[in-house]
Amino acid sequence: MLALIAALFCAAIIWTDFAYRKVPNAVLAATIVAIGLALAFGPASEPVPGLGSRLLGFLVGLLVMLPVYALGRMGAGDIKFFAVTGLFTGPMGLVTVWVVGSLLALAHALLVRMQAGAVWAAWRDHFASLQRRAGGISVPGAAPHTAERRGIPYAAYLAIGLLVWMILGR
Template sequence: MRLACLLWLLFVAVYDFRQRRVPNWLVLAGAAVALAALALGMQPFGIDAFTALTGAAVGFGCLLLIYAIGFMGAGDVKFAGALGLWVGLPALLPIWVGASLLAGLHSALWLVLQRWPVFPRLALMLQGRSSAVIDIDGGASLKRKRIVPYAAYLAMATAVWMIWGRQS
């Protein structure tokens, strides 16, 4: 089951880095496998159903607030909920800290490269291709680019947690 989780994390990371979005089918697949592992007693990290469901609720709920103010995409929020099913509540804090540090480095590097375009290809890679349209004041639309692939950084931080963070 750990391999299934790692493969799911890899797919999410690659998809988010390339498209700056996480499709619903990918989130649902990960959540379904996590729920099946719980139901069959094959949960790879030794957590119980209450811990997993609490992790899903907190992961989804906390990032939903960030989404509501416009700083995050909906796919990131849904992925955090599904991720909570896999790792449970206790693991979410170190994973969020690691992912946020990576996302902060991504943003800082992108801002530096916007100001001083020494490596324009790197700046374009960090920026990504997609953007979302936000409706402001009931009519005027403003393009807001999704620069940071936060779900990808959550996936990377989770993989690190799986390998080094869990010394059992």
């Protein structure tokens, strides 16, 4: 049951973070309630990790990310997502989620930087020119640094990390 809750949680966060760069509080609250109900009324074989470990995971997830938020380098939704993730994984599982999510976020950041760079702009202009010649299609150039200002959907990448943790067998 917890695997289904986690999969639905990840799907919702991936969608909202990529589409809107938001981590809805309603999704977080509903997930916490669903985890509580699953632990209280679900099969006895599921509470691994135990409740104490899950609560410690929540606390660790929250406290580890708070300094980054305080420095203005991360949104509050990312922190809340990571804390709720700790309820699924306990503190040890957070390492896998963080590593996978951070590597994906790094790749995203590098692609955004490359896209904003001169090499990417030259190729974009070249292909736009070819498209105009081929069919009279007008391809406007992207506004400079738009993607950089929008931020990285870090919670979505952490959600992928949670899915990887689940697939790897915890």
